[in-house]
Amino acid sequence: MQNKINIQNKKARFLYEILDKYTAGIVLSGTEIKSIRSSKASIAESFCEFNEQGELFVINMTVEEYKYGNYYNHKPKAERKLLLNKRELKKLEKEVKNSGLTIVPLKLFINDNGYAKLNIALARGKKLYDKRETIKDRDNKRNLDRVKKIYK
Numbered sequence: 001m002q003n004k005i006n007i008q009n010k011k012a013r014f015l016y017e018i019l020d021k022y023t024a025g026i027v028l029s030g031t032e033i034k035s036i037r038s039s040k041a042s043i044a045e046s047f048c049e050f051n052e053q054g055e056l057f058v059i060n061m062t063v064e065e066y067k068y069g070n071y072y073n074h075k076p077k078a079e080r081k082l083l084l085n086k087r088e089l090k091k092l093e094k095e096v097k098n099s100g101l102t103i104v105p106l107k108l109f110i111n112d113n114g115y116a117k118l119n120i121a122l123a124r125g126k127k128l129y130d131k132r133e134t135i136k137d138r139d140n141k142r143n144l145d146r147v148k149k150i151y152k
Contacts, residue, residue, distance in 0.1 A: 005036060007108040009043045014134060016104055016123035022092070025083035026058070026116050031066035032074050036116050040064040041108060048082065048103035048120055050093050056082040058105060058118065082118060095122055 012018075028036070035041060046061040057079045065073045084092070095101050107119040126134070 005039055005108070005110045007036075007039065007041050007043060009046070009104065009106055011044060012104045012106055012121070012123070014131065015126060016102070016121070017126055017130070018106075018121045018123050019101065020122040021106070022084060022088060022120050022122075024056070024118050024120055026118055027081040027083065028063075028116055029072075029074050031069040031072060032063050032080075033116055034069075035063050035066045035074075036108065037110065038067075043105045043108050043118075046105050048105065050096065054089060054093060056084060056089060056092065056103070058082055058120075061105070061108075082120070092122060099124075 040063065042062040043058075046058055048056055048058050050056055059079055060077060061080060062076055063074065064076055092103060096103065101122050101124055103120055104123050105118050105120050109117055109119070111117050
């Protein structure tokens with residue numbers, strides 16, 4: 001591909017403690033993939049959940065309508081099915097039901113074959129003190145980098 005599409009969920013790493021990562025395919029229509037290829041998508045407020053049949057869907061993922069699409073255009077906030085192995089789906093569903101964990105998307109990208117993929121993570125929500133610790137670590141690292149830059 002000529003340009004790399006890399007749409008990230010920056011809030012996810014701040015709000016959640018990442019336990020396990022998976023790469024899932026997405027079921028998309030023609031106008032949806034064209035919008036994603038032009039970087040007109042957002043996964044900032046999205047999450048994943050299972051339906052009654054045990055299928056995994058990404059909820060609240062925004063893919064803007066395709067500029068040149070006519071009445072074949074898609075809905076921007078539609079639920080989109082995620083494709084994983086049956087073994088992975090069962091493991092994730094068990095973890096979500098038993099442990100109270102959640103599944104959040106981390107990154108939306110297009111692989112070398114031209115397919116849209118979504119990196120998802122099994123995550124546990126952080127408490128307020130964990131978030132403060134993350135902010136403190138980030139600030140300390142930034143200050144340390146400034147000091148290193150001065151003395152080089």
